Amino acid sequence: MMLIECPWCGPRNETEYGYGGEAHVAYPEDPHALTDDEWAKFLFYRKNTRGPLAERWVHSAGCRRWFNAIRDTTTYEFLAVYKPGTAQPISTTTAQAQGGTK
Incomplete structure (x- = not known):
């Protein structure tokens, strides 16, 4: 088992957490203007990069x-955790992690 550090509760067993996908993916400004293809790309297409990736996680069996x-996708090692709304402590290779959606 692996310990994941919750920013509010501290280190807990990995079974207490749920994965929420890639972090810092901006919601479309006008979702009603998107075509079906554009909407599908927003919902399902993500960069599947090797190395450090910014991700969202939920402490579902704890503080919720x-x-x-920031998790290294090749080693599964958590490099940093941070609260929403705070600056990303480690840069990643994904453009979306820097705030863009394109």
């Missing part, structure tokens, strides 16, 4: 709060 984490 969402937080962001």
